[in-house]
Amino acid sequence: MATQTGTVAPKATSLQMLRLQHVWRRKGERLLIYVLLLLVALMALLPLMWAFAASLTPNAKVFEYAFPFSLRALFPVEFTLxxxxxxxxxxxxxxxxxxxxxxxxxxxxxxxxxxxxxxxxxxxxxxxxxxxxxxxxxxxxxxxxxxxxxxxxxxxxxxxxxxxxxxxxxxxxxxxxxxxxxxxxxxxxxxxxxxxxxxxxxxxxxxxxxxxxxxxxxxxxxxxxxxxxxxxxxxxxxxxxxxxxxxxxxxxxxxxxxxxxxxxxxxxxxxxxxxxxxxxxxxxxxxxxxxxxxxxxxxxx
Amino acid sequence: MTGRERYIPYLFLLPALALIIIFNLFPTIATLIESLHGNSLVRGGRVFVGLGNFNRVLNDPVFWKSMQVTGLFSILVNPIQVALALGLALLANSKVRGITVFRSIYLLPVAVSINVTTVVWGLMLNSEGGLINGILNLVGIERQPFLISPSHALWSIIILATWKGVPLWTLFFLAGLQGIPQTVLEAARIDGAGRWQSFRFVTLPLLRGVLLFVLVADTVANFLLFAPVLLLTRGGPQLSTNLVMYETYRRGFVYGDLGVSSAMLSLMLLLVFAVIGVQFTLLRRRA
The missing domain is CATH 1.10.3720.10 (MetI-like)
Structure with a gap:
């Protein structure tokens, strides 16, 4: 009896673990896909975001936050038309x-x-x-x-x-x-x-x-x-x-x-x-x- | 169709076809003819010079240098763009939530003209304080002389052409991927094919037609690239970005030598047809 439960129990856990592993792997994959999707989206958007922000910035400050780069480069430095x-x-x-x-x-x-x-x-x-x-x-x-x-x-x-x-x-x-x-x-x-x-x-x-x-x-x-x-x-x-x-x-x-x-x-x-x-x-x-x-x-x- | 009716299709065709004949077909033939003419210094106007222009072009070191630059550019930019476009299409074909938003974002560089791309990237690649140098600086890479060094300038053109080009070619691959029946991929999975195997032996062969088209169209499109060179580098520094399309413009419209320019354009026309011809023969032989 004891040996029976002993053999059944690990079997159940290994099955559960396999399933868990599968779920995690799918979750991990999805996460990876989103990371890649976001990265490419950033590459597509970055030039346009910077250009838009810089177009609303006084000329002397266009490169202010571009080098060295800070996220403020993506927003108008001193908003002006x-x-x-x-x-x-x-x-x-x-x-x-x-x-x-x-x-x-x-x-x-x-x-x-x-x-x-x-x-x-x-x-x-x-x-x-x-x-x-x-x-x-x-x-x-x-x-x-x-x-x-x-x-x-x-x-x-x-x-x-x-x-x-x-x-x-x-x-x-x-x-x-x-x-x-x-x-x-x-x-x-x-x-x-x-x-x-x-x-x-x-x-x-x-x-x-x-x-x-x-x-x-x-x-x-x-x-x-x-x-x-x-x-x-x-x-x-x-x-x-x-x-x-x-x-x-x-x-x-x-x-x-x-x-x-x-x-x-x-x-x-x-x-x-x-x-x-x-x-x-x-x-x-x-x-x-x-x-x-x-x-x-x-x-x- | 009887009597009067017989003429009707020709009436429908007339406006569009007449315009295409006058403004597209005729100039194609005339480019070849014009390449055999030159400016007459004695009489003024145009005179027949036979193969003289070709002779001048083929003995012109600047032309050969520009062909060399164009060749290097093609060998680099086309594989990069096609590979990235295929990869991006596979990514954008994922069935995850919100994918249509991502696809719309990826469409933005397609909507932006090459001139706009050139202006924005030209400033981003500024060697003093450009955004790209700013980002490189974050990871400890020193300032790069992107547009002003002969070793960097062509790569700068490649980068901006790739930002604009890849999303366009992705559309073709995406359309191709969506045309592959789901049942075929499922059959491969049931047969035990892994992800790489089903890509290599199912998806890729089914995309061959699209791949070939993109390869040809991308090669031709990059062959014609002009605005970035005109606006950013004027062919320099040291002719390192003197792509052949810009060279024909310089010779024809800056120096006014339409004969030599036409001879170059004729050679480019032949080259375009050769590229299309070779790649289609390749496809037919493999099929």
Whole structure:
């Protein structure tokens, strides 16, 4: 009897210990995951937190707590809006306005024409479809636009478009990726819906506006986000074709703040924060749509 | 489709396709043609010079130096970014509470433009009193001359490009990981595969397509990196950050030599296509 309990008891404890070990190991693992998640989050956030705090700090104190580092570097040292005021006094507001205008026009016009093209590739059979898709959509998609900027620059000069809105808007309207996105989405629309509208005698244009577009909210948001951000981030091209101050865009304004006022650090950071906050506020609520736009560029075949 | 109807798809295509042909397709071909022309000193305007520009480019030590810098940069930055992005995707794919908050935070560098990244990191990497030196100082490392020393400057560009780039490529890996059926991983576990084994023999092979895409896209994206060099180092010190994209800009738009610049861009175009071609052949052969 005594020997029996003697053998059973340790068995029970070892089983319990195994279970306990398992639970602890899972807890430990979870803890490790959280530590890593937090560490990466800190790396993502730290530059933005410091930049934001420093943009609200008098210029002379921008580096005050950065070296040697103390946590106070992540909070404004002596809260002031002087950097933002100086920035707007030198016309940064116009750059923001210009970028909003450029991005907005591109979303409306570019969104429309790319949706039309995507619809044609998704729902029509026509001669030359495959070859057009390969040469006019796929090939330009693979060629980085910055590598072909010189002839585009010469072309724009020949058209006498230098320092005009056209030079900024028109080359960015036709967009292969947006056409991909629209084509992919429109292919999924049930044929019945289209047939029904056709039987009712709707023209293709009416069908596109009254039947197809109302169904396409997700892809419209995705394409709009993508086109907006592309123009908001535009730098190299505007730098070449539109140096006139009245056409200055936000990314160019940041770079000229760096070049013309090398030591006004808080102003450089204030401009950066204003340029960053717009895409952040657009991306966070719509991240699902944005990720869709980005990742589908990798799933093109 | 009959009569008038036949033209309808072409009408839908016309605006977008015309613009792409004029502003994308034509400039691609014209870059190659432009590279065969040069400025005429006698008559003014452009004259055909055959392979003269290429001859000048290929005999130009500054160009070769910039190719060398670009090569070194590519060999370092691409593996670093791809490995970190894959690791971060595995981490962000953990099924723990609050993970969506973390994912949103990781999205922030994607939203921030390269110019903003450059300005913020440029000041953080300040060799006198920058935040990074401040943090290094906490752990007893002396001040580093990040942007002003030839041995440090390229690494500084790598660091800021990585902060901005990794979260973007993570999105692709995350999408890939979420596309792997849970049943496949469970089957591997039932067969007794450990964590490393199921990653090595199940997850990684299933991610091969994504991995290849990210490798190509990342290589091309870093090949085109321009703003950090223009804003922070202007190619220096001692040409140590003179990436080829910046060199083409300098030659074309600072010195106005569009022919030589086009010849460089043509070589880069060919290189981009070669990279895409080689990596896709690799994928096909392994498949």
């Amino acid at each position: 002087e950097a933002y005021e100086a920035l707007f006094a030198r016309g940064f507001g116009d750059a923001l306005k210009n970028s909003f205008w450029l991005a907005g026009v591109t979303v409306v016009l570019g969104g429309t024409i790319n949706a039309l093209a995507g619809f044609a590739f998704a729902r029509f059979e026509f001669r030359g479809k495959r070859i057009l898709f390969l040469t006019v959509i796929l090939l330009p998609f693979l060629v980085p636009v910055d590598l072909t900027a010189i002839p585009r620059f010469i072309l724009v000069n020949t058209l006498d478009w230098r320092n005009t809105w056209q030079a900024l808007i028109v080359p960015g309207l036709g967009n292969s990726l947006a056409i991909f996105l629209f084509r992919q989405f429109f292919e999924e629309i049930p044929q019945d819906l289209i047939d029904a509208a056709r039987v009712d005698g709707a023209s293709w244009m009416r069908l596109f506006y009254n039947v197809v577009l109302p169904l396409s909210r997700p892809v419209l948001i995705t394409a709009a986000l993508f086109l907006f951000l592309q123009q908001w981030d535009a730098y190299f091209w505007p730098l070449l074709v539109a140096p006139r101050p009245e056409l200055r865009l936000v990314q160019v304004a940041i770079s000229s703040a760096v070049e013309e006022h090398r030591t006004r650090w808080n102003e450089q950071l204030a401009g950066s924060m204003l340029a960053a906050i717009v895409p952040i506020l657009l991306l966070l609520p719509f991240q699902r749509y944005y990720i869709q736009a980005v990742t589908s560029s990798g799933l093109k075949d």
